[in-house]
Structure formats: structure tokens, C-alpha cells
Amino acid sequence: MNMEPRSVRFSQTTLTELMIPSYANFGGKIHGGILLSLMDKVAYSCAARHAGNYCVTVSVDGVDFLEPVEVGDLVSLHASVNYVGRTSLVIGIRVIAENVRTGIQRHTNTSYVTMVAKGSDDKPALVPELLLENEEDARRFLEAIKRRELKETYRHAFDNAKTRLAVKENLDKLSDHRCVVGWQTKNKDAK
Ligand SMILES: CC(C)(COP(=O)(O)OP(=O)(O)OC[C@H]1O[C@@H](n2cnc3c(N)ncnc32)[C@H](O)[C@@H]1OP(=O)(O)O)[C@@H](O)C(=O)NCCC(=O)NCCS
Numbered sequence: 497m498n499m500e501p502r503s504v505r506f507s508q509t510t511l512t513e514l515m516i517p518s519y520a521n522f523g524g525k526i527h528g529g530i531l532l533s534l535m536d537k538v539a540y541s542c543a544a545r546h547a548g549n550y551c552v553t554v555s556v557d558g559v560d561f562l563e564p565v566e567v568g569d570l571v572s573l574h575a576s577v578n579y580v581g582r583t584s585l586v587i588g589i590r591v592i593a594e595n596v597r598t599g600i601q602r603h604t605n606t607s608y609v610t611m612v613a614k615g616s617d618d619k620p621a622l623v624p625e626l627l628l629e630n631e632e633d634a635r636r637f638l639e640a641i642k643r644r645e646l647k648e649t650y651r652h653a654f655d656n657a658k659t660r661l662a663v664k665e666n667l668d669k670l671s672d673h674r675c676v677v678g679w680q681t682k683n684k685d686a687k
Contacts, residue, residue, distance in 0.1 A: 497548055501627040504576050504636075507545035511538040512572045515565055515593075526565040531591065531604075532556070534573055539587040539609035542575035546585060547613035547623045554584065557608045557643070565604055569593040579640030583620035584612045586640045608643065 511534060519530045536553055543551040565571060572592045579586040587609045594601045615621035628634045667677060 499622070499624050501625040502546050503627040503629050504633050505629070506627075507542050508574070508576045509538055509542040509545065510572055510574050511541070512570055515567050515569045515571055517567050520567050524567065526567065526569070526571075528561055531561070531565065531571070532559070534571065535559075535589050535591070535607060535609065538573040538575040539589060539611060542577060542587050543585045543609075543611035543613070546577045546580070546626075547611075547621070549613040549615060549621050549623070551585070551611040551613050554610045554612050557610075557647070559605065559607045561605055563593065563602050563604045565593045566595070568596070570596055571604075576636075577626055578608065578636040579644075580623050580626045582622055584610055585623055586610050586644075588636060588640075608640070 513534060515526050515530075519526050521527050535556070539553065540551055570593070572594065574590045574592070575587050577585055578588040588606065589609060590606050591604045592601050593604050613621045613623045626633075626637065628637060664681070667681060670677060
């Protein structure tokens, strides 16, 4: 396999799809799951081009749908490799919805998909290095490193908090929330 570094441009991919009525939910807007599926497709195409191998999706970060997408919109998903590790790649995806009548384009979300390349033995396979051609490429690579570090910190903090979370001692924290404790809790003062 060719292991020469590959540029971001080499694998940049855009997928454009018309939002047809069968993609809509009962409220007439496009299902989030349709967009997730398109994001997965474009991330795969971009990652597989860079890797020169099949890839699998490991995780998806930053999926916040900021604007609803309408039936009749043209949705374009722009994908590029932001970061590569040994066998993993982070693909940044920018989603734009366009109203063809008005020409107005709306940025609905930017998300980051981590993919892992797999060799013919089905094991994670080495991917080519990323050739950074300008400061923008370098900024995205550095941001991906930062995001990965923050995610790791969050994961440790959350795992620790979860294992130490004593439900009985924390029930009073639920009083400000929209839930009802529907079982009998022992009254400490009761004889
Ligand atoms: C992804 C997968 C290959 C990782 O396997 P593994 O035994 O953990 O392999 P490794 O430990 O060698 O990790 C491989 C790479 O994945 C990365 N990785 C593993 N879990 C990860 C996670 N949760 N988030 C981000 N990256 C992750 C590792 O950091 C490593 O990256 P690197 O080589 O660039 O350093 C394996 O978990 C898998 O096949 N998962 C199922 C994927 C799939 O089917 N997706 C479709 C879902 S429907």
C-alpha cells in the first residue's frame, strides 16, 4: 500500500442530497437520523480515500442540530480529514442546508467522526500521514488533538463521578428537577 503522506485536499469529499418527503418526521422537518446516516456516509468516503482501505465508525462527536432542515432543501455535507493517528482518522463534517428558491444557505451543524481503517485481516491498519499544506490544515489538526485530550479528561472525570455517585445521599439534588421520586425513602428521624 502507498504510505506517502496525503494532503487534506486529496480526500476532501462533498455529498449533496435532496431532502425528499419520505425523510420527514410528523412535524414536516427532516429526521435527525437521516442526517446522521448521510454524515456517516460522507465520513466513510473521505476516510476510506485517505486510508486506501475500508474504515469503520468508532465515534461521533458534536452532533447538535442547530437549525431544522426542511423538505425540498438541498443538503451538502463537506468532509475533510482533520487528524490522523496510527490507524484512526478524525473527519470534520460541515453540513449546509440550502433553500433552492431563495438561495439562502444555513449551517446546520459541524460534527467530528472518528473512523478506524481496517486491513484485509480485519485488524486496524496503518493510515498515511496527513500532509498539512497551510495554517488552516494545521489549526484543524491541533484542534483535534485538543478535543481528544479534553474528551479523555471528561471520560476519566465522569467515570470517577459515576462510581462514587451514592443515589440515596444525592436524592435531594433532584428536588429542582422535573422528576418525581416514586418510591418510599426511609425518613432518618423515623423510629
Ligand atoms: C474500532 C475498533 C477497530 C478498535 O479496536 P481496538 O481493538 O480498540 O483497536 P486499537 O486499540 O488498536 O485502536 C485502534 C484505534 O482506534 C482508536 N479508538 C479506539 N476506541 C476509540 C474511541 N472510543 N474513540 C476514538 N478512538 C478510538 C484508538 O485510539 C486507535 O487509534 P490509533 O491507532 O490512531 O492510535 C473496534 O472497536 C471495532 O471494530 N469497533 C466496531 C466498529 C464498527 O463496527 N462500527 C460500526 C458501528 S455500526
